[in-house]
Amino acid sequence: MTLPASLDEAVAALEVMPAAVPVAGGTDLMAAVNKGLLRPSGLVGLGRISELRGWHYQDGHALLGAGLTHARMGRPDFAALIPALAASARAAGPPQIRNAGTLGGNIATSAPTGDALPVLAALEAELVVAGPGGARREIPVSHLLAGREMLAPAELIGFVRVPLLHAPQVFLKATGRTGPGRATASVAIVLDPARRGVRCAVGAIAPMPLRPLEAERWIASLIDWDGERGLAPDALAAFGEYVAAACIPDHAPPADGSEAPPLSPAVLHLRRTVAALARRALGRALS
């Protein structure tokens, strides 16, 4: 176990020990180690890298350190900047997990139920990845989550670049209990008044967050961006249905022209849940 003090030192440590695993909060990694699923030959601890634990501003964006904990992101000053990310951080588990788990870790683990992921997808966040020799490159978060681009050996997620939109954002999550639990479905809605856009991502129902792009464009066209911005309940409900049907489509009809088999009751319930979450989230964002 090494404990580098800067991002470049951490990258250098990974270069020296290619088999070592970087560890930040350890909330997923250590659970896997304790279960015997993972036996890292070495660890590079990221906890001492102070540059990763805060954020700074750059061209209308916030550069969020990958070491920001959920607890830190849940605080009101952060919520004023990126409300949906703060809401997802507050919903991310019990206090013990939120105190340790980090933004970068949530991305690196890429669990389908990672609460920050649909928010980052809706924000179209970019990852600033640090590589050997002080190299920096940017990857859209969606590319990493979809496996279109991967982290190379000895690369680390350093920062997450998120636009500051100065507009309402909502993150909603359905769980099985009142206490902290994994999402059965989650929805992030982000308004972008400057570009007159609504961006939506649905989490936990697929291996990566899903973006219903057509539904986004359709609903954005209905909104009076210069006026009240409100929508009729019917329009909100239609948006919810649109998002849900896009993310959980019906079975394709078989080639022989017969009727497609119906979705199972559990899947239909999930679709209704996504519709209700999307409708509520947009309603709250526009109210």
Place this chain on the structure above:
Amino acid sequence: MSGDAATAANATSTTLPRIDAAAGPGDGPGHEPPLMGLGASLSPADARAKTEGTFPYAADLWAEGLLWASVLRSPHPHARILSIDTSAAAAMPGVRAVVTHEDVPGDSNYGRRVVDRPVFASELVRHHGEPIAAVAADHPDTARLAAAAIAVEYEVLEPVTDPEKAFAAEPLHPDGNLIRHIPLRYGDAEATGEIIVEGLYRIGRQDPAPIGAEAGLAVPRPDGGVEIYTASTDPHTDRDLAAACFGLEPDRVKVVVTGVPGATGDREDPGFQIPLGLLALRTGCPVKLAATREESFLGHAHRHPTLLRYRHHADADGRLVKVEAQILLDAGAYADASSESLAAAVAFACGPYVVPHAFIEGWAVRTNNPPSGHVRGEGAMQVCAAYEGQMDKLAARLGIDPAELRLRNALSTGDILPTGQTVTCPAPVAELLRAVRDAPLPALPKDTPEDDWLLPGGPEGAGEPGAVRRGVGYGVGMVHMLGAEGADEVSTATVRVHDGVATVICAAVETGQGFTTLARQVVQEVLGIDEVHVAAVDTDQPPAGPATHGRHTWVSGGAVERAAKMVRTQLLQPLAHKFGMSTELLQIADGKITSYDGVLSTTVMEAMDGKELWATAQCRPHPTEPLDESGQGDAFVGLAFCAVRAVVDVDIELGSIRVVEMAVAQDVGRVLNPAQLAIRIEAGITQGIGAALTENLRTARGLIRHPDLTGYALPTSLDAPDIRIVKLVEERDVVAPFGAKPVSAVPVVTAPAAVASAVRSATGRPVNRLPVRPQAAVVTPKG
């Protein structure tokens, strides 16, 4: 969780919990609760250590030069074992012993109730997680890796996972697939009612999910025997089973009971203890085992998943005429407590209601699902959810208030159960039901609810006030106390007094139920001695039986009382003789012995005169008899009742449910310790809410899906509602020591039914499956 929750809560409660003013005696005006003896809210002696985290559990034990054990478990629910090759594991550096079925010197099978379960699977694997082999090594990781290096060749077989198909399936076990069948017949089969309602109910697999996973330390003895330190709840039975498997006389094996980190079922399963002792005997070294959470879920018994079909007949006034039911318990691979669970399920299938005619068929069958066993309220809890569902259905059909319908049918003392047994104990069912019905309802949330209304889904959840419906439902439940059907319920206790200090020696295990505190209170009450210690439990003491069915409050508490009274007589006899009066006319209080008129007085120390007084006594309640071939018989020593009114909020679009309040009225006989009593009820209600809403150990084709506490969702503090104890009925049960009834099980039995009833009332949906799935609590707009 409740055992732990209760212990933790015990530890912190120094003040009286919320019990409404109307609740019990001792709370009345001008009636200060006592500071010691029966009726006092004495705190557990280990409360501080448990709160501070210094209390040692089995997982904290250590011995010089100890080895670590790891158990290889089957990854298949049903498979033939073709070969087991341990050579690679045995050759690994640091590995000291590898044992399989070939290394069991004595009996190859064990079982606390039915000996039908192999220590290690030899030819056939019957459930996911069945032990195949065990390893002892000098490091826990080495042990785990070595266990993984054991090569087992399986021929995977089709698992039988549907209990309805078990009847016709090939036998999974030499004993056959039908573990027990009870066809209860009571009354006239031809009787019919004007109104008939039918229902099909499914109850899921609740796990006891103790917060402390299984652990133990086995230490070989110089005489060739072994000592096992573990959190056993039935140490003498476990000793006998282990000795039989080791091929040793029982006196060569000693089970020493450590702190119990949560027990709402049996622990520790002998399937953990026997391999551990075997490895210690084999290596001659102390061996420690600390199960992972996954092993814990795979290795212990669960509540029986149950399928119930009901038909209730009633007259136009809602009075029950006949109940017909079929009850199918999924016992999993081995019998364990299935026979007793089935007896309870069949006997209580109609609930605490007067039913003139009852025809109940019950079966417990073997499958390749995870083994089911004793989890408190077993059998009774599953049928309660079903018969209360039927009562709701009947009330809806007749347009009668659900509480009123239940009142019209309420059982009372002197009525006859469908088993033909007359209810001789207090049965204040109507009084309990009225108490919860008449308790004020919790306030509705204010107009601006976001700030102070915890919506279903939690504080950061998706709940929307406009989609939330509130529902109120009722559950009335009953459970038997002590072992049933002729079980020899006996306990032995010793009380010693010396130098003004009393010691209780009794092998009743403190599981969080409060036995050690009760034992101190009993001695305080009888002998007036403030300082009472309770000795740690081991099998060198006389047996006290398993810590189940509230029996230690009754039989072990009773044994302690008798022993204390014998010491009292020894102490007072010489004085009584000197004063010329009987011992009954002398009182002991505050270290003084005083005559009834206050004229004669001496101190306890003086009367003791440096002597040491000992007495040992037994308590054995009146015998019971097995249910006969038509389900008839006086099978139960006593019954306990409880009524619960649940108030829930349901988000009818998402189907998320939050229990807002549970109002409880319980038949307790007598309040022995108000603080502990309230904690036990709160813990039981919370466990019941888990069974109602989230706790279901899911399997897919016999494989346990999520053996961890993320996948198996226990109620958290946010899921636990306000639990209001609105009434404790203290009608003393004359046959019970102190007149007190055990209290822990009946809230677990009743709470799930009440929650389901409240969800029904909020949504109008049938709710016939527990835990309630979100899609069953959704109200779809028309169309």
